[in-house]
Amino acid sequence: MEGGESKKDGGDECGGTIEIWLRKHALNFTRATRHPFILSIRDGSVDIASFKRWLEQDYLFVRAFVAFAASVLIKACKESENGSDMEVLLQGISALSDELAWFKSEAEKWGVSLSGVSPQPANLSYCRFLDSLMSQEVEYTVAITAFWAIETVYQDSFAYCLEVESKTPHELKETCKRWGNAAFGHYCRTLQKMANRQLHKAPGDVIKKTEATFLQVLDKEIDFWNMSHG
Numbered sequence: 628m629e630g631g632e633s634k635k636d637g638g639d640e641c642g643g644t645i646e647i648w649l650r651k652h653a654l655n656f657t658r659a660t661r662h663p664f665i666l667s668i669r670d671g672s673v674d675i676a677s678f679k680r681w682l683e684q685d686y687l688f689v690r691a692f693v694a695f696a697a698s699v700l701i702k703a704c705k706e707s708e709n710g711s712d713m714e715v716l717l718q719g720i721s722a723l724s725d726e727l728a729w730f731k732s733e734a735e736k737w738g739v740s741l742s743g744v745s746p747q748p749a750n751l752s753y754c755r756f757l758d759s760l761m762s763q764e765v766e767y768t769v770a771i772t773a774f775w776a777i778e779t780v781y782q783d784s785f786a787y788c789l790e791v792e793s794k795t796p797h798e799l800k801e802t803c804k805r806w807g808n809a810a811f812g813h814y815c816r817t818l819q820k821m822a823n824r825q826l827h828k829a830p831g832d833v834i835k836k837t838e839a840t841f842l843q844v845l846d847k848e849i850d851f852w853n854m855s856h857g
């Protein structure tokens with residue numbers, strides 16, 4: 628097992644809490660990762676105005692997500708018994724810096740101005756939700772699971788657009804590779820193990836809260852994709 632993990636740590640890829648939830652809530656997960664917007668990228672019918680709208684809104688979201696990532700890092704430093712969590716999250720934050728730079732250059736490529744963009748209601752609601760998870764009262768278990776889910780929805784969605792049979796337009800391949808690449812997939816699986824390890828030792832009430840938060844993330848992601856329709 629990678630990283631010296633054992634079933635005892637909750638690191639079993641088949642039997643961890645996260646894998647159980649992915650099976651239990653498969654419909655919600657599929658709605659978040661096989662949204663019509665993603666399907667339209669994959670079959671090549673995507674409306675470029677929708678893509679540009681997504682680009683503008685996601686730039687704003689990622690700025691809020693950086694603050695959330697920093698709060699998860701602080702919780703890891705204080706609450707995680709595993710020293711490598713902090714290192715994984717620190718690398719994740721550094722990748723978010725590249726992500727912001729990428730949004731700026733991608734916007735320029737598409738003639739989109741990011742300076743005057745206002746967040747749409749679904750984006751505001753998602754950012755407010757992230758804010759609520761940044762509170763000191765929110766356990767690391769809840770926060771790391773939400774963080775894993777947010778990154779994984781993008782990984783799974785965009786990796787789907789890169790499968791051999793996909794007809795993703797050439798000019799959108801770069802976007803899909805940003806989250807659909809193998810290294811990002813590996814990063815998401817590492818986050819999944821971190822979340823599983825926490826859940827393995829969490830009390831029942833925290834597990835319940837974490838499952839509810841996971842479902843909220845999926846709903847917020849669906850609303851976010853819906854926004855691209857305008």
Ligand SMILES: Cc1ncc(CN)c(N)n1
Pocket residue numbers: 685688689692777778780781848851
């Ligand atoms: C809405 C949303 N969810 C997830 C990600 C991946 N960081 C993102 N950029 N935007």
